[in-house]
Amino acid sequence: MILRVDRLQTELPPPSDPDPVGAAAVQELLGGKFGEMSTFMNYTYQSFNFRNRQGARPFYDLLASIAAEEFGHIELVSAAINTMLTGAADGTPGKAGALKGVKDTRNTQHFIAGGAGALVQDSMGKPWSGDYVFSSGDLVEDLTHNFFLETGARNNKLKVYEMVDHPAARALTGYLLVRGGVHQVAYARALENLTGAQMMKLFPSPRIPTDKIPECQPHIKKGEHLKLYRFSPNDYREIVAVFNGQHPETGEDLMVVDEAPEGFPPNDLPPQADVFAPDYAPEEIAEIAQKLRKAAGLPDKVTGIVANNGGPKAKGFTKAQI
């Protein structure tokens, strides 16, 4: 089971100039073979299929908890894509030409079918496939796969970082490069602990100079490259038996944080009425919602928490549809 927390794992900037072509590229990090859907689902199913959990508890706990963190990553990539698509289609709903500006963008389905939101596809529009999940049952083999998967994933993240300069994409990739690196170390360390093979000499692989990437800096300064969080109220307490030793690149001590990070409230992205998201006339939905809330005895002020109180920054958004 999971409990959901309405926070993002890192802070993303509010919408600014839209970048639909960049958003099409960022899709690779969501639905590509090495995207976050793959990391999330691989570790999730490996944990579901884990046999002899009591016998191999530290390894089970590691997989299960990293899987939980990866949910936060599909959430983050989706938030970045939504942010980049905000304002891209800027016409009057239902009017000819309302979407003319995005006719030649790389992923037309963002607008024809997807309501200016994230799709479960890669950067070429190919849907994510359950075939991308590897779960052999053999622990060493699964860990070998996971080490390779994180290696490929970091490669793709760097390339998207190099390719897309929208602030949301930069914030996203800067964060993911650091966190993906921790997972890569975790799986290498697990392999070392199981087999005695010295995997640490493989780092960095690929040779990404995270320490020179400005968007990685704030996270490195906070030690995010060293920490593995326990994403559970009460379970997965034995991660500490596997995730330990020194970071292969910096020599600093790895550490397990015995709780999940606090997170950041998401931006409440403005409606995009020309693609009917959440409707042609979003204010009517808001009105109905307010009536329903009242009838249910909820307080006048909406209870959910969003970044900046839904406030200044979003208001300052120059392409607001409403």
Added chain:
Amino acid sequence: MILRVDRLQTELPPPSDPDPVGAAAVQELLGGKFGEMSTFMNYTYQSFNFRNRQGARPFYDLLASIAAEEFGHIELVSAAINTMLTGAADGTPGKAGALKGVKDTRNTQHFIAGGAGALVQDSMGKPWSGDYVFSSGDLVEDLTHNFFLETGARNNKLKVYEMVDHPAARALTGYLLVRGGVHQVAYARALENLTGAQMMKLFPSPRIPTDKIPECQPHIKKGEHLKLYRFSPNDYREIVAVFNGQHPETGEDLMVVDEAPEGFPPNDLPPQADVFAPDYAPEEIAEIAQKLRKAAGLPDKVTGIVANNGGPKAKGFTKAQI
């Protein structure tokens, strides 16, 4: 973000006689177009792509919380499949003929590639596809989709119930039929609240007599057909504004439970050494794990909690590989 809880949403029986052909059929409920991967991912991405959350908070909260429950469903189906595959391949690891007994089973990949575990496929071996996710951005349209999706999902669940008589499959489908019914009502009710259309007359659709299905009884008795849980420590508090009124089939009051259910510890399924899950010699992994636990200062007794303390029932398992 999510926090993970190492519990199943309902209790599944421990392994008994294996049923690999039945497990192949149950895959439809995991990776089929109308399987739990689809419900989980549809609601998850609709929540990720939800714009104007503050304006339409009750609907956002409903989607986000149901999505969280659905994670528990992919977990449950996977657990059932693993249970049914336990003991199906019962030979000596590495010996010719060890898997002879499953050569003609419907899904050979369970054994050749999957370590006697769940695959992200349907009952014909077709991988789940990101293409199954519908997220138009338009709230009414997404809810219409979700109502239809739950309708189709319940249909498939009933068929698998009728087809597979393994105790794990029965326990699984009995539970899912009841919970899927609640989600179907939730989306219909959301549509009613938004549009005024009287959707309740569509129930039951398909006309599944849950009240006559023995495996649904215990859940109905506990009122599980009426409750929508809030799967979050602190968020999604406005579900109550949408999920209310009477159950269309029984006339009882629908209710929101302001927390997640407690859940049940999973069975710790025994190793399947002939498919190397978790290894050829699982006891060595256990030994290494114990050393690592000790080195990390963890208590002697494994901290994770599994059904029956990993005890009697599992011990009684007549086809244990180890």
Added chain:
Amino acid sequence: MILRVDRLQTELPPPSDPDPVGAAAVQELLGGKFGEMSTFMNYTYQSFNFRNRQGARPFYDLLASIAAEEFGHIELVSAAINTMLTGAADGTPGKAGALKGVKDTRNTQHFIAGGAGALVQDSMGKPWSGDYVFSSGDLVEDLTHNFFLETGARNNKLKVYEMVDHPAARALTGYLLVRGGVHQVAYARALENLTGAQMMKLFPSPRIPTDKIPECQPHIKKGEHLKLYRFSPNDYREIVAVFNGQHPETGEDLMVVDEAPEGFPPNDLPPQADVFAPDYAPEEIAEIAQKLRKAAGLPDKVTGIVANNGGPKAKGFTKAQI
């Protein structure tokens, strides 16, 4: 545009003993690369994309009219599959075990998802793909493709004939072998007329002895191996300019029939309540339908025409669900 006629192109027997494994094989003739979906859609799109129709009218007319005949073929294969699946699942709707008998059949989706009806898949459960359509725009090239497609299609038809002995499958393949042969000749003849290449020496290809196949006999006796019908009230009158000369195997004159064949009323297949087709309680639907008919001033007797007046044969069906 099309007008639809509620007749089948050949007579199929009413349901007898069910054959779900055979039905799974027959799917190859519907949704396989060389199935009727492929012939139907290839010629249809080639006709849609045909440029300079007035300049090449006889060829356009040939393609367009054969395409129309192929609709009748997907209809026939679907009818055969439905016939073979009738009675295969014979339990009480909603009861555990109702579908136990088909748990190990080759295509579980016929029952879990498909209501004992035809699926748009091949014999391995792989969906038909738009990728199977070849439409290069170049007339000679498209005709070369079509000749090859019919060659492969005839091969598959023969194999299914050899493999499946259900009466509906036999009637189906006997008919399709004959009609597919005509289309193969038509495309070869079109190529000859365009290029002067003598294609007729390629026949029979593959070397199928249709004259020795009992189920082909009635159709050959009626000259169905020689006739190309004009499937249109008023259009496609120039087929005659291309389809002429001798049949390459028999030396008889090919002929164009200047209208569509009359066809045969389809069997009205009985409900399959255990897979909810058309419902859990089909008689209630019938009751509602009757009320609606009355309200609309329709005659008491249902206007549609089905084989045997829906009568004796169907009544004699020993596994009727109702």
Added chain:
Amino acid sequence: MILRVDRLQTELPPPSDPDPVGAAAVQELLGGKFGEMSTFMNYTYQSFNFRNRQGARPFYDLLASIAAEEFGHIELVSAAINTMLTGAADGTPGKAGALKGVKDTRNTQHFIAGGAGALVQDSMGKPWSGDYVFSSGDLVEDLTHNFFLETGARNNKLKVYEMVDHPAARALTGYLLVRGGVHQVAYARALENLTGAQMMKLFPSPRIPTDKIPECQPHIKKGEHLKLYRFSPNDYREIVAVFNGQHPETGEDLMVVDEAPEGFPPNDLPPQADVFAPDYAPEEIAEIAQKLRKAAGLPDKVTGIVANNGGPKAKGFTKAQI
């Protein structure tokens, strides 16, 4: 069976300035999950798989006849795509650079493989899949699906309308929005008649202001938003029992037209010799055709009917290849 009529359901303009990028987007309405291939094939297979037809005749007739209309829709979308691609590749056949102008267009397969014609793909080049067909056998469930499918289809149509301003795309989407609306109403009405649920309050869904869309006006003025045609010479006479009552948006009476519409002759699109459609030297094909026609005793004047007698408008086409 079908009879084919060489007419389009609405009038499309002759080729003007080509728009290959727009044509790539329009593909979504042909081969996308919510494109016309999906509506055509869903209703077609649901009618093929319909059990107990005599008992539920009005519903069978409705499905079968709407399916027939949908063939006309795949024909129309294909005609629009062909129109938009006409003249896009404007070089000398066989010469380097002849297709240089379309090297960076969104769908290169239109020119490399497709002869400047329609492909059975969506706007991202993904082929249409048999997996898009839903046919559960359960009548209420299938109708629920169809209502949802039409909802999604209308959404996509509007987006393509907003995105592509080529006259053929506008004429196409203006027409399809109106006709798709009728089908959506038909399925909602069928559900109401079967279950008593008041579906009409869901309209318009999505909230498309067809009455404000100029390209919808001519069709609305002719009452095309109210009429369901019977697409058959003699069958499907009981549609009238289901399709009745008021239009949910205008309150006008719905009506069944007891025959198919007359239709419009298609434009005879000019050859595109640089992509060999229908050949490198189309005039030679025309010459051969003329000889064959003569030999067959056909009249000198081509019998097929095309728009404007193949005349003035097409002659006025400034980018004619021949």
Added chain:
Amino acid sequence: MILRVDRLQTELPPPSDPDPVGAAAVQELLGGKFGEMSTFMNYTYQSFNFRNRQGARPFYDLLASIAAEEFGHIELVSAAINTMLTGAADGTPGKAGALKGVKDTRNTQHFIAGGAGALVQDSMGKPWSGDYVFSSGDLVEDLTHNFFLETGARNNKLKVYEMVDHPAARALTGYLLVRGGVHQVAYARALENLTGAQMMKLFPSPRIPTDKIPECQPHIKKGEHLKLYRFSPNDYREIVAVFNGQHPETGEDLMVVDEAPEGFPPNDLPPQADVFAPDYAPEEIAEIAQKLRKAAGLPDKVTGIVANNGGPKAKGFTKAQI
């Protein structure tokens, strides 16, 4: 470029009792994600895409030469499948019932479409996909992938060995387990040489006891677990710089053999006339061939070399079709 040599890399037994269900399972080793198509194509494309070959010559040579060996593996798996399918369909060509015996076999396409030959599919009938090829350009990353790929491939090979007891499958998997092990070592060694990471402790992974598998013995005795062949007349001479040191499991010296192995003549499998392979009446093809050979001045005796001179063993085949 390649030169082809009409020899197999190991000896396979002639056809004996057919095993179509086993052949369906063996397909996983051909077209599965971890099948030989994947190893062949991964290394082939990595060698095609290799930049700076002169700078990194030993690594390029290693990849290119192993790729060449892998062609021999797809050839071997195909030969095994063909062998196992020989005689499975044993009826009179063109006669009803000729293929009845294989109606319920797992892969019907072997007989309906494939002429009792190998298909480019996995054990579930899913076609091999270009998506299985990983070629990142980064040498360390590609080698990491290849090490993982060989690990997974060996796992699948062992499972098929355990599952299928046909002599051809046993001979095949016994050989491939040994050779795949060499490639796994080669990639691990290349990684060690590049990064200094001690990969050898990961062996055996998975922990396959090749030394206890009877079918591996003859190859181990010949030292095939230690040798890397140079599959080229004159190129790829620098493999020796990478492939050296001790075997991680036995401590013996690894060695480069400076030429390709001699190979074994393939069995000339008998025709299967009931699936028209190579025809309905294969003797006529032989007759035509003989005439053509004569006309071309070829010697009377066929020049090609096959096992046992096409002789005794094949003659002893009790189910010969001719």
Added chain:
Amino acid sequence: MILRVDRLQTELPPPSDPDPVGAAAVQELLGGKFGEMSTFMNYTYQSFNFRNRQGARPFYDLLASIAAEEFGHIELVSAAINTMLTGAADGTPGKAGALKGVKDTRNTQHFIAGGAGALVQDSMGKPWSGDYVFSSGDLVEDLTHNFFLETGARNNKLKVYEMVDHPAARALTGYLLVRGGVHQVAYARALENLTGAQMMKLFPSPRIPTDKIPECQPHIKKGEHLKLYRFSPNDYREIVAVFNGQHPETGEDLMVVDEAPEGFPPNDLPPQADVFAPDYAPEEIAEIAQKLRKAAGLPDKVTGIVANNGGPKAKGFTKAQI
């Protein structure tokens, strides 16, 4: 088995101005349905599945040897794509913006995932599929397929020739048009020899004026349109019995060359450090390689042979990354 020769079948120019959009189009000739992967794999598997080889030796030899030539074609297309992508991404590795210039190129995976190398995809990013392989077992049918495949392949090659003007693409398509033509003739001739059908009148099909295409001239002058090479040291000697007679377009004598062509050394393409191909710091790999070579006793000078000694031309490359 194969032996690999480190030569290309024709000379390709060294990198000049990059053309990533053109490279995306050229992918159609690699991984498209009619690309070289398809020709290579079709003939390869048909030869693997060939039964009664001794009886039909000339046909087996023809297929097997042409298959070998096709390996050289996937190698050539890959080399052209790599050449065209060289220099396309020209930034500092690891720096934001390094790949900005290719953000809107048609195939982003070339840079995000593919290290500026060839992918096993078509021009729309759809992976090549094992489904593209046709191997019916029936010799006449397979040859008919192959004739059609070469026809379609030549069409696509011409279109890419017309579309892409990069020198590498021109050199590639000029060569492939000539060689593909020979294969098309070979299959037509084989059909003639088997059936007596006069296929030669179908030529040229499509009507490609190779004699007017400048890039075809040098190859035609060398007689490459007439020669079929025997791609084997000692086998496949009976091709000559099938491949004979006159060329259908020129009337010249066809001829079998009793050995493989000599080939041309490939260009050693420079590293692309910004996509980490072969690494972030390729010079370090070179250094390691040199040490390993030394330790292995290899001569100081690298043994592999590349075009221009890796020299002048490559040095003159103005966008060299290193």
